[in-house]
Each structure stands twice: as structure tokens, then as C-alpha cells.
Amino acid sequence: MSSLSNLGEKDASFVWHPFTQAAVEGSPIVIKKAEGVFLYDENDRQYIDANSSWWVNIHGHGNAFIADAIYEQCKTLDHIIFAGFTHPKAIELSERLLKWMPTQMQKVFFSDDGSTAVEVALKMAFQFWDNQQNSRKRILALEGAYHGDTFGAMSVGQRGYFNKPFEHFFFDVDFLEFPTTDNQHILLEQAEKLFQTHEFSAIILEPLVQGSAGMRMYGVDFLEQITNLAKKYQVLVILDEIMTGWGRTGEMFAFNHGAIHSDIICLSKGLTGGVLPLGLTVATQEIFDAFLSEDKSKALLHGHSFTGNALACAAACANLTLFENPEVFENIARIQRQHMQFKASLTYKRVKEVRMMGTILAIELTDSQEDYFSSLRDEAYHFFLENGILLRPLGNVIFINPPYVIDNENLTYIYENIRNFISNLK
Numbered sequence: 001m002s003s004l005s006n007l008g009e010k011d012a013s014f015v016w017h018p019f020t021q022a023a024v025e026g027s028p029i030v031i032k033k034a035e036g037v038f039l040y041d042e043n044d045r046q047y048i049d050a051n052s053s054w055w056v057n058i059h060g061h062g063n064a065f066i067a068d069a070i071y072e073q074c075k076t077l078d079h080i081i082f083a084g085f086t087h088p089k090a091i092e093l094s095e096r097l098l099k100w101m102p103t104q105m106q107k108v109f110f111s112d113d114g115s116t117a118v119e120v121a122l123k124m125a126f127q128f129w130d131n132q133q134n135s136r137k138r139i140l141a142l143e144g145a146y147h148g149d150t151f152g153a154m155s156v157g158q159r160g161y162f163n164k165p166f167e168h169f170f171f172d173v174d175f176l177e178f179p180t181t182d183n184q185h186i187l188l189e190q191a192e193k194l195f196q197t198h199e200f201s202a203i204i205l206e207p208l209v210q211g212s213a214g215m216r217m218y219g220v221d222f223l224e225q226i227t228n229l230a231k232k233y234q235v236l237v238i239l240d241e242i243m244t245g246w247g248r249t250g251e252m253f254a255f256n257h258g259a260i261h262s263d264i265i266c267l268s269k270g271l272t273g274g275v276l277p278l279g280l281t282v283a284t285q286e287i288f289d290a291f292l293s294e295d296k297s298k299a300l301l302h303g304h305s306f307t308g309n310a311l312a313c314a315a316a317c318a319n320l321t322l323f324e325n326p327e328v329f330e331n332i333a334r335i336q337r338q339h340m341q342f343k344a345s346l347t348y349k350r351v352k353e354v355r356m357m358g359t360i361l362a363i364e365l366t367d368s369q370e371d372y373f374s375s376l377r378d379e380a381y382h383f384f385l386e387n388g389i390l391l392r393p394l395g396n397v398i399f400i401n402p403p404y405v406i407d408n409e410n411l412t413y414i415y416e417n418i419r420n421f422i423s424n425l426k
């Protein structure tokens, strides 16, 4: 057994971490326990998980109800092949989830995480047309988009630092500028021209908030108009609710904010309360029906070894049960009120823009390099860690999206530290 004291060194010897430049970044912090909003390192230092551990954890760490559901499931049925076989928890999850989805959503496809949920959505959209001998092959996305790190998901994402070495392998995608109140009229005109070609299979959108682009937010009116325009031209609408789902934007899903049309919805992250990996791609009956044929090759020939994992399904069912308790949305509303008050106090010179939606609060700072590799990022990251807060900025954007169980005292502590950090910037 490793002793805790040399775990950091062992990690450096054996482990390759994501989104990490090992040549310059120090050893990772070894976390031995997580409870509620706190992470505890090997020296018992506590950190408030202000970004919900990559935006997944919504009910706090070590939630006993989810843990019990997983344990009970594990004793009964752990994992089985999901082709030709099914199991009660996958069925329960699908039936219960569809009640939260727009009425046209009728079928749930299982995968492993956000990227695979998007990958499946893209394949569904392309094959939907291909199965009907229709040559719609183009796809529309928004500049700044992030939909994951697999090749399809990268193709429909913003090209840049994240994916440069792979760019020549990507399929062609048309991108619309990021919508603002000034340009949305033009963007809708551009989209309509594109849709009129009848070459577009789908449009993919992070509804209302672009996460990785720096928690950039756009209006519900644009989302309503572009999705309904797509519907008019039979262009499939893929909503990537991987980050925005599960109460993050103040409603259960971002599509609940308005009359937003969708044909395919991607879910992950908070789906299991952020405890186990699971991705879902939810589709309409019409899409499902386009795969039905005597010809077996018209099926969606896609799957993963762990598709429909019963433990993840049990966690997701437990998550749905937790959402039946009004306390979850009371907490979300309370966090919003706290954010709102704090937002009003952010009148510093270096604050370029403050954005807020639901439990997400993002503060964009001015810097000589205003992108993902802004030096402010490292400065802020280490400042917050030293003060017992795990807050991972996106370049020059500091943001918090905590688990909903965070109390006002810990929120205030985060706010105070953000104020200290910004007010000490030159």
C-alpha cells in the first residue's frame, strides 16, 4: 500500500493528467476525502469545491442517498451487455427522465460521458438523413462552442488551442458568430440562407451558456428564434445540455427558459449527481423511426462496453428522486440571490463584465492576454487554492458554479476571496 506522504511523487511517476502541462505544472493535490462542498487533502486541508469538480457535482460530495442507491444496485446487478439485454434501472431512468424532457422526446440512448453523448447525437443526425437517402451533410454550430474532446465533438467546437494538432481531421462545419443583442438579427438571416440550401442536417448549440468559452451567455429570444427557424427548414436541433442541465441555469434544463425547439438533447455531468460517468442522448420518435428497417445496416451501429451501466443508472435515478425534493430548487434560488447581491458589488477597474445565470457567476477580467492562456488564470487559481478554494478559472474569466448544498457562509467566503483577488490586481 502506498503511504499518503509519497502519493504526489507516485502520481508524477505513473499518471498522465487531463488538460495538464506536466512540464510546468506542479504535482496535483492528493485528495483523500470529499464531503458536501469540501475536498480534504492528505494533510487534512480543506478546499471548497467552487466549480463542482468540473461542473458535475450538484448535491455535494458523498451524498448518502446516491451512495446507498449505488450500493444496493451493485448487490443486485452491476453491469450487463446492453444490446439484446436490458435491466430495470435503465428502463426506470428512461421513463422518469422523459417526463422532464419536451413531449416530442421519446427515446433515450445511453453512453458514457458528455463527449460520447454528443458523438451519438451527431451520428444520429447524420444517419437520420442518410437512412432516408437525403444528402444533408452540413452542420451549423456557434463560434466559441465546446462539445467535448472526441473527434466529432471537437469538429463542431471552436477551433484553437484545444484541438489544433487534430484540425485537419475534422469534418467541415459552418459556424455562426456568437450571438449578441447587436448581431442576432444578422445571424438569423445568415442561418436562414444556410438552411434554405436544404444541405444542413443539424444545428448544435450549448443553450444559453457557452461553458468552456468562459461562461458566455446569450439571450433566450435568440435561442427560441434560431431553433424554430431550424424547425421550419427541418434542420435537426441538437441541444447540448451537458453543462446547462440539472438546475445549473436556474431551471431544470436551459430549454425550460422559453419556447425552444429541440430534436436531440445531450445530457451528462450532473445526471448522476456528478458521482458516476454516464451520458444520454435523447431523441424524438421521428428520429428513432428513421433507423427502423429490414436492412440491419440502417440501425445505429454504435455502443460502448459500459453502455447502460446499472450502477450509473441507479445513481441517475437517485438524482431524479433528489430533484423531487423542493429543497434543491430552493437552494438554487438562494444561490442566485446571493450571486445577485455580490454581482452588484463588483465595481472594480479590472472587471470587464459580470455574467450570471442560475448558480453560475462569471467575472471576466481585463488582461494583456484575454484567452485560455491568460497569465491571470494561474495567478487566480493558486491564490484561491492558497485560500482553501478550488476555483479553476477559464483564462481571464473567474467563475463559480458550486454544488447546490453550499451554504451562505461558504458562498460569502468565496465572494470575499474573489474581491480580495480582484482588488489587489494592478
Ligand SMILES: Cc1ncc(COP(=O)(O)O)c(C=O)c1O
Pocket (backbone or CB within 6 Å): 113, 114, 115, 116, 118, 146, 147, 148, 149, 206, 211, 212, 240, 241, 242, 243, 244, 268, 269
Ligand atoms: C457543453 C459541454 N458539452 C460537452 C462536454 C464534454 O463532456 P465530457 O467532459 O463529459 O466528455 C462538456 C464538458 O465540459 C461541456 O461543457
